[in-house]
Amino acid sequence: MSTPTALSGSSNHQIRLASRPVGLPTRANWNFTTEPVAEPGPGGVLVKTLYLSLDPAMRGWMNEGKSYIPPVELGAVMRAGGVGQVIASQNPAFAVGDYVNAGLDVQEYCRIPEEQIKRSGIFKIDPGLGLTPWLNVLGLPGMTGYFGLLDVGLPKTGETVVVSGAAGAVGQTVGQLAKLKGCRVVGIAGGRAKCDWVVNELGFDACIDYKAGEVKAGLKEHCPKGVDIYFDNVGGEILDLVLTRITRGARIIICGAISQYNNTTPVKGPANYLSLLVNRARMEGIVVFDYADRYPQAIAELAGYLKAGTLKSREDVVQGLDTFPETLLKLFSGENFGKLVLQVAPA
Amino acid sequence: MSTPTALSGSSNHQIRLASRPVGLPTRANWNFTTEPVAEPGPGGVLVKTLYLSLDPAMRGWMNEGKSYIPPVELGAVMRAGGVGQVIASQNPAFAVGDYVNAGLDVQEYCRIPEEQIKRSGIFKIDPGLGLTPWLNVLGLPGMTGYFGLLDVGLPKTGETVVVSGAAGAVGQTVGQLAKLKGCRVVGIAGGRAKCDWVVNELGFDACIDYKAGEVKAGLKEHCPKGVDIYFDNVGGEILDLVLTRITRGARIIICGAISQYNNTTPVKGPANYLSLLVNRARMEGIVVFDYADRYPQAIAELAGYLKAGTLKSREDVVQGLDTFPETLLKLFSGENFGKLVLQVAPA
Structure with a gap:
């Protein structure tokens, strides 16, 4: 188990849903906020966001009303999956330096509590296959x-x-x-x-x-x-x-x-x-x-193809957390070429 | 095998598709024709139409273009399934007097050739359960x-x-x-x-x-x-x-x-x-x-329920071949109460 890293003084930039869009989302639908980086709680980990997955489904999460998952609440940090690196851990299963795939949300740092770890809401990834493919064909x-x-x-x-x-x-x-x-x-x-x-x-x-x-x-x-x-x-x-x-x-x-x-x-x-x-x-x-219990089997098969070169994974990586509002729109204009990924910090 | 009944002199009233309707079919889309009743060919039977089944699918058959079955050709007798009685037979499987279910079309008499009999395009029914249920829950x-x-x-x-x-x-x-x-x-x-x-x-x-x-x-x-x-x-x-x-x-x-x-x-x-x-x-x-080979099993089960009184079959019977154009429209206004059946001759 790693000793928690003191992060006092560091700040966490976040993008929150300010209002529900009508039609295409605009910058006015978002709030940019900053808060201190929190220590991981007991049994939890703290992850530094490297890459965020930008997906068409995000548009649905911004609407009010029940869908296959609840909408993002107004004022909440926008939901996003991502790849990051553990920078503090109070959980024996994760060491500082581990690369992980988890729901990190649109922010620079994400605190993953113990209960999320218990329900498999975070998992370690093999950086040998690259990082962004874990948001694409392996994600x-x-x-x-x-x-x-x-x-x-x-x-x-x-x-x-x-x-x-x-x-x-x-x-x-x-x-x-x-x-x-x-x-x-x-x-x-x-x-x-x-x-x-x-x-x-x-x-x-x-x-x-x-x-x-x-x-x-x-x-x-x-x-x-x-x-x-x-x-x-x-x-x-x-x-x-x-x-x-x-x-x-x-x-x-x-x-x-x-x-x-x-x-x-x-x-x-x-x-x-x-x-x-x-x-x-x-x-x-x-x-x-619905297929979560079979992800490991699918990842193993797809990773095998990737290693063998019979499967390719192309990502369109855009830099900078603050570009999120405009970068997301590339999905709807079809501008992205490959899976759209937002790079939040150097890997 | 029954001896063919001479029917020379009898006439067969028929309703033919004159033109393809736009929207609801009208009387102008139909032609009323009369031809002599034909003898059954070798191996065939001649059936007197008693009841015809009027179905929503008929509207689709009147349109041009491929669907799950070909459209009714312009000038052809309108396609319809029905229940009738064999009045002449050159096929050992059918005797005069037998009640049958077959594609009889909108006409008073239908000649069923041997090849249609061979591909199970006609089958005998048990009149003990009534005749019209064979166009409804047993049809x-x-x-x-x-x-x-x-x-x-x-x-x-x-x-x-x-x-x-x-x-x-x-x-x-x-x-x-x-x-x-x-x-x-x-x-x-x-x-x-x-x-x-x-x-x-x-x-x-x-x-x-x-x-x-x-x-x-x-x-x-x-x-x-x-x-x-x-x-x-x-x-x-x-x-x-x-x-x-x-x-x-x-x-x-x-x-x-x-x-x-x-x-x-x-x-x-x-x-x-x-x-x-x-x-x-x-x-x-x-x-x-697609389920034709399993009809006998389904009919046996449904007939069992009918006999036991746990399944009911309600038909809305309208009299007279000549009323066909207007009677068909009852389906689209929802006027029929129960399965819509056209009675062509007394049973």
Whole structure:
């Protein structure tokens, strides 16, 4: 057990939710606060934030009302997962210097109490694989892609898998994993650069540029036998177009709907949902937390692919805690290229 | 084998699809024709139509374009399933006088060729249970309800099942079967009379009158633990309201969307479909034909309940082939009370 490091005098910069946004969040929705860095409590640890994961789901957490997890309270530090380093520990399982993955929130230092450690709310990571992949293919997005594709999608060799947000965190895991499982994989991403990368670097069979308006023709061209599995991260018009191309018994995994998160009008429901009837197909939602007891198995498999070079992990790293409000918006404009990560301190 | 009955001189009145409707079908979409009654071909039978099944799916068959079965061609006799009596037979499996269930189409006499008999496109029925139940709980609607509820819905004792079109053919089967399987059952139907019947005669726990605008409040009141299974025959606003009340792991069976079939604007997609994500729920389509090899097992079970009086079958019988164009519309106004059947000849 390490002796607690005295941090008196150090300050912890934090970003708190000041108000609930209507449409896209703006800087006015956030409060920048500073408080002294706290010592870890009995059985707890203190973690210095290195990288924070910026995710589309964050937009949902900013809304009032019950979802799959409670909203962030007004005045609270914004919720975020991250990778950090233990700088003080009163828990024998963690030593100063350990790299960890945990809910660190949008702040420079995070105190993790003993009860959070007990319910596996923090775990040590192997920095030998890099740090940012632990927020990407080895993190929650990777787990989401892994269990969504394998447990909900049930891919079979030779089937055609389409994934939207293909260059994003979940999308790159889904597509590469589907290739490893012997599927034909077609991505949908925004812009030629992302599409080229998805095909040339990740090995997808094709990638459709939705920003070039290619979705309808692209699906027809690249999915000549139809779509057996659609992993949907975007919703909206793209979901509707894919629904017109599904095969009998197709599986549609509803992981997200980033195109709809900043709507100020009602969500656009999939007008072509009766294609589910005609094709005896299934549309099913996934929330990654349900698979928590199987994360170690999934991480072991994905880490094996990473080491072998058969799986790649690309992160788009932006510097500086204070850029958080604007950096988050890159997700909704599709500006990020790879999993969006905020670097809070030098690693 | 029966000797063919000479029917020369008799005429067969038929109703043919003259044009494809936009919105609700009108009399102008139909052609009334008459042709001589044909003798059965070698190995075939000739059936006199007694009752025809009028179903919401018919509206879809009138549209151009591929669906789960091909559309009715312009100029063809309108497709319909029915119950009739064999009046001439050149097939040893069928005797004159046998009651049968088959695709008879909207006409007075139907010639069933040998190849249709070989692919089980006609089967003998037991008139001891009545004739019209063979178009209702013992017919395709019953099969749809049986396999949709049991195979797709996977009901467990104590779960809450909601079914729309509760007084219709599929709805009455689903609700009564769910009660027999130990579920709490809440129907949705149009008008107080239907709702009362569903509760008092069929034994549902409650029934919500959608025409009285009770759906939102009714779901809250009658499904205090949420909706585990929703069997959807109607789509539209009701589907969206149910989506706000589903439980974690809920199953939504997409059987039809009668509220949308006569739209001249695009189908209204379920705006609340992201409830599938939050609740890890599933929406899945069913087409009854996929279960054809298991119809005999389902019919045996349902016939057993009918004989025991634990299952009821209510049909709304309208007289006269010539009333077909107007009678069909009762489905879309919700005027029919029970499974809609057209009586073509006295039984």
